[in-house]
Amino acid sequence: MTRRLLLSYLSLTMLVLLGLEVPLGYFYARGEISRFTGDGRHSAELLAQALEVRVEQRAASDIPELVADFIDGNGSHVIVVDDRGKVLADSDKATAVGTDLSAEPDIAAALRDRSLSTTREDRVVQGDAFTVTVPGSSGSVVRCVVRVSYPVAPVTAKIHGIWMTLGLIGLGVLVAVAAIAFALAHWVTGPVRALERATAELADGSLKAPPTTSQGPPELRRLADTFTRTAARLQHLLQAQRAFASEASHQLKTPLTALRLRLENFEPYLDPRVHDSLDEAVGEVERLGRMVHGLLALARLENSATAPEATDLDAVVADRAGTWTAFAAEHYVDIVVTGDPAGQVWAVPGALEQVIDNLLSNALRVAPPGTTITLAPRRSGDQRSDTVELHVIDQGPGMTESERERAFDRFWRAADSYHEGTGLGLPIVRQLTRAGGGDVVLEAAPGGGLDAVVRLRPAGGQPTAAPRRPRPAEQEEWVSVF
Template identity: 70%
Template sequence: MTRRLLLSYLSLTLLVLLCLELPFGYVYARGEMSRFTSGGQQAAVMLAEVLEEKVERQATDDVPTLVADFARRTGGHVIVVNRNGQLLADSRGTIAAGTDLSTQADIATALRNRSTSATRQDATLGGTAFVATVPGASGATVRCAVRISYPVSMVTSKVHDAWLVLAAVGLGVLAAVTLIALALARWITRPVRALEHATAQLADGTLTDPPATDLGPPELRRLAAAFVRTATRLQHLLKAQHAFASEASHQLKTPLTALRLRLENFEPHLDPRAQGSLDEAVGEVERLGRMVQGLLALARLENAATTPEATDLDAVVADRAGVWTAFAGEQYVDIAVVGPRIGEVMAIPGALEQIIDNLLSNALRVSPPGTTLTLAIAPASGNPGMVELHVMDQGPGMTEAQRERAFDRFWRASDTHHEGTGLGLPIVQQLARASGGEVVLLPAPGGGLDAVVRLRLARTPNTLPGRRPRSRLGTRPATVPSSWADSPVPVREGHQ
């Protein structure tokens, strides 16, 4: 930002300098050239009057001396001819006396009593010259003609010096403006950089270095003060929410467990006709417990500021598929893993396991006996930096309207026949987004639902990896980890 401000100031200053100095230099050059030509023309007329008088008095012997003296004082080249065009004097001595010059256009014009002037190349002076040719006449009688050539370098060097002075002044102004603009830009951007640093700290979860509220322009000071107040309030709210997420699990789990035990203790003393109501009450308590765990899991995800890390997708998929084989076998459902070996993807720690657990739990609840759950890994089409994990079932699937609402918290399809909480897919979505990816629901080929999780590859492969053999895990034994009982993620959700 400092460089942009500095460039803005310098660009504006340069524009002003160009608008001022270029017209001034142009006008100055035009004025100098006009004065130069006017002076040369006037000097030629004056010399012609003096020489015409000498010729009239037949004192032509004095002409070469006058011409030489004039040329020495003015630095020009003077040629004088009589009324017949014959050379009387040449200040440079390059032409012999008596040479007929009447055939030259400017001399012929002057002998007809008309003056001419032009800028042209002069071989005698060795460059561009201003040439003025005037008649020496009394009335209509022309007695001689005078040609004076002045080197243009006399005025161009002066104009060049003026341009150098203007350039030096412009550079000096730019240098002064650079110093002033640099100090001003730093004064303006220092609080902005402090705000940027503080914002990055706040995004990471803790503001340890708040921006100063007494630096920079008044507007930025007020902005910094408002940011500090907002950040302080936000940190307080985040700490309160984090404390709630940490403490609510224990505080809510204990009474729910006690309530379930008390309900189960009623069973020996109830009339058999009330047994159904008791089972429903116990089921609602269990559902409430799962819902509390899901809400706490979402709260922890929203509070956490974990950075995605490289995670071996192939290993996680194989591990979770093996773990869920026992549950799938109880319902006579197979689990198949297909697709190429991808390697590492970016995900927050533990996210892949929870994503696959939730999606497999949902799919397993709606899969009829004798069907197959498919875990398919494939590179994302059109994006070499992404990979797709498909969890496909052969259940009833979902309509387009249901798929659009499936990620809403607590939403469940009206035809759902299981006791899900409506939090499984929102948790999957939150985990995918926190890992820098996304999750979408699509119709599965041949019926059912295809849950697609897109994640960033830890590195972009140069070549397509080799394909893994299709594996069916429907009869593979597995042991459910004991930590699932205390997991904040509900791992037995159905489709919502």
């Protein structure tokens, strides 16, 4: 922001300088050129009048002396011809006396009593010259012609000098404005940088250094004060939510357990015809317990900032597959691990095991007997964007596209799902995966069934979450709630 403010100040100043200095330099150059050409014509006309008098008086011997006096100090080149175009004098003596120049356009025009001026190269003045050719006449009779070539270099150097002066003035103004603008931008953006640091701290879960409210513009000071009060209120709410997440489990488990025991104690005293209703009631209490358990797990995940750690995905997959194989065998379902070694990935400690457990639990619930659940780690992507994927593929009924899109919504369950599901398992899986910088999606498996794809970052990168390890009690709460 400081750089953008500085650039905006300098751009505005440069536009103002260009709007002032360019017209000033242009009009100064025009004025110098006009003055130079006007003085040159006037001087040439005066010289022509003086020489015309000498020619009329038959005093041609005085012409070289007048020419020498004229060129003294101005560095010009003068040629004088008579009424027939023959050279009477040349200040540089480059053209011999008597040479006929009547064929040259400017001389011919002057012999017809017309004055001409132009800019051309003159070897005598060694560069471009402003050349004026005027007749020395009395009435309509032309007695001589004078050609005067003035060097352009002095006036050009003067114009370049004024442009250089204007450029240096503009540069000095830009340097001064840059210094002032930098100090002003630093003063203006100081509270913004403080707010940025405070926001980053608050995003990590704790605001240790509130932004100062005594520096910067009044509007930003008021903004910093409002942010500090908002952050304090937000921290208070987060602390209250964390306290609820840590205490509510114990407070809610006890009455739910007592309710279940009371319902089960009713069984000997109830008519056998209502035992099914009693079982349904006990099942609903159990589902309510799992739902409370899942909500508390989600609350802990959302309120904690846990640093991912490098985890051996192959070892975790092999361990969980071995653990679930015996349970799957009871349902006549096989668990198979395929794919190449995936190596280490970033994951929150203990979360990867819970992700696999939840996905396997979900797959076993829908897998028909005699089918296979496949765990397939894979590497995908190129060298610039490498990703590790874990596919959990079942051969169950699968889901429609709209169902796969809604499967991660809290409390959502498919219409044909078992009643004991809570609709919190997949949201917890996604929350645990994203805590390690990854993601999870559901895709249709080839040949039917569902392919749960867990995308993880390989452990070559750096973790991004705040450094806090979960407490053992928290890890125990991350269990399957399907």
